[in-house]
Amino acid sequence: MTRRDIPNLISVFRLLLVLPIAYLLYEKQLGFALTLFVVAGISDGVDGYLAKRNDWASGLGAFLDPLADKTLLITSYLVLGWIGLFPLWLVVAVISRDAIIVIGSLAYFVLIGRVEMSPSIISKVNTGAQIALVVMLLLTSIFGGLEAIIEPMAYIVFATTLLSGMDYVWVWGKKAWQNRSQPQ
Structure with missing residues (x-):
C-alpha cells in the first residue's frame, strides 16, 4: 500500500458509509444521517483532489469513485422515498x-x-x-x-x-x- 492508494481507500470508505447512512435514514435518525452524508460528500471532494493534484488517478479509482457516488445517492433516494420524504x-x-x-x-x-x-x-x-x-x-x-x-x-x-x-x-x-x- 502506497500513498497513491489513498484516493481509492477514501472511495472505499465512502462505499462503507452507505449502509450506516441508509440505516440511519430508515430509522429517521436524520441528524446522524446528515452528518455521515456530509462526511461522504467531503470524502468525494478529497479523493478527487488528491488523485488530480498528485497524479494518483487510476483505473480502479475511475471505477470506485462513481460507484461510491451512485451507490450513496441511489440508496439515499430509495430510503428517503420509502420513508415518505x-x-x-x-x-x-x-x-x-x-x-x-x-x-x-x-x-x-x-x-x-x-x-x-x-x-x-x-x-x-x-x-x-x-x-x-x-x-x-x-x-x-x-x-x-x-x-x-x-x-x-x-x-x-x-x-x-x-x-x-x-x-x-x-x-x-x-x-x-x-x-x-x-x-x-
Missing part, C-alpha cells in the same frame, strides 16, 4: 436514469467496445442538485424553516435528471452509431 416520481426518475446509463454502457461495451465515460456539465449539475436536495431535505426535516424550497428543488432535480439522462443517451447513441462497424 421523497416523492415516488422523483425516486423513479433518479433510479431509471442511472439504470439506463448502466444498461447502455454495458450494451455499448458488448456491441462496440471499451467505454470511457466522463461526466458532462449537465451530469455534474445533476449530481450536485441531487446531493443538495438530500442535504436540504435533511436540514429541513431536522430544523424546519426551509420547507418552501424543497418542492421546487425536487422539480429542478427531476429536470436535471431527465436532461442528463437524455444527454448520455444522445452522446453515447451517436458514438455507438458512428462506431457500429468498427469493434475495438
Whole structure:
C-alpha cells in the first residue's frame, strides 16, 4: 500500500458509509444521517483532489469513485422515498436514469467496445442538485424553516435528471452509431 492508494481507500470508505447512512435514514435518525452524508460528500471532494493534484488517478479509482457516488445517492433516494420524504416520481426518475446509463454502457461495451465515460456539465449539475436536495431535505426535516424550497428543488432535480439522462443517451447513441462497424 502506497500513498497513491489513498484516493481509492477514501472511495472505499465512502462505499462503507452507505449502509450506516441508509440505516440511519430508515430509522429517521436524520441528524446522524446528515452528518455521515456530509462526511461522504467531503470524502468525494478529497479523493478527487488528491488523485488530480498528485497524479494518483487510476483505473480502479475511475471505477470506485462513481460507484461510491451512485451507490450513496441511489440508496439515499430509495430510503428517503420509502420513508415518505421523497416523492415516488422523483425516486423513479433518479433510479431509471442511472439504470439506463448502466444498461447502455454495458450494451455499448458488448456491441462496440471499451467505454470511457466522463461526466458532462449537465451530469455534474445533476449530481450536485441531487446531493443538495438530500442535504436540504435533511436540514429541513431536522430544523424546519426551509420547507418552501424543497418542492421546487425536487422539480429542478427531476429536470436535471431527465436532461442528463437524455444527454448520455444522445452522446453515447451517436458514438455507438458512428462506431457500429468498427469493434475495438
